[in-house]
Amino acid sequence: MSLPTLIVHADWSVKPEKRWMSVIERRKNGRFTACPPEPVGTLGSLMERLVDRAHHIRPGGRVFLGIDVPIGLPSAYAAKAGIGTFLSALPRFGRGEWEDFYNVAARPEEISHLRPFYPLRPGGARQQHLLRGLDVPSMEVLLRRVEGRTSDRPAASTLFWTMGARQVGKAAISAWRDLLAPTLNERPGEVAVWPFDGRLDSLIREHPLTVAEVYPAEACVQLGLGPPGRRWSKRSAQDRTVHCGALTGWAQARALHLHPTLTACLENGFGDRPEAEDQFDSVVALFSMLEVVQGRRSAGVPDCAVVQSVEGWILGQQP
16 A cells, blocks of 8 residues: 555534544654644645645655545436436536535425435425435435445435434535535546545555545444444543543554644543544544555455446445
8 A cells, every 4th residue: 555644534514613633644754643633624725735734744745535424426316317427427516407416405396316415404304205306216225335234333324315313415515515526626636536536555646635435433343442332432431531542552553653632632532522522533533544554454445336436435344
């Protein structure tokens, strides 16, 4: 695996104050140092700030960025909408005939393949409305392969259903509309998106910045903490403290140097501040990215054309 200068995970949210990122820097001596969580900040400048930070450490340094939102489309929806690949469709969303793509439908009659997100607000909304509007038989059909049930977690909530504790649709809208699409438009050829653009090692080697989908809950499983919600909760400071002790031991075994401030955060489970869970998520996902970068875990993407062109994959999740 080509080694990036910066490994970054941004814990995503619709609310800017809940977006936190953690960074591992590969210093000039080759040593990896994990820094404490910091606010993501202005989305329009995020990619440029990360690339500049990498170049400051090492001219020509590469950035590997993980974000915890879906990057890809359900293949059943893409087929009905006439979408060949996710990356070819992304720049068109919000423009021309796709002008309403990011406008969440408020009423059932507004739902279509050109406007697939629903509902705008609770109150009378039914999943059946979404199924009829998108002309599919079940919510399971609107899942990507990577979102199906595993031995460690239930199936995810579909991208287009924007209601409930596990919904991710509005966060995806924010990331696609305000971060990914503008960056790909403004920096053509400089930014790669895994797995759509190719193998991870080649992308990191050949592009200033590579983006991947990385989920904290899956990262917990990959690092041996066990799935959140089964006998422990990320929302519990006590549970976080226990698992942060395991993360500290993991870092020592990997010769990963921890910034003193990050060490203090891990010692008390990031405290009881409102942002504690978001900061924990950004760190645990970051550590799972290092596992892949250092070759201790495969990227996991299956040899499937639909996955690699339309649906995408979660980094490190095994097929």
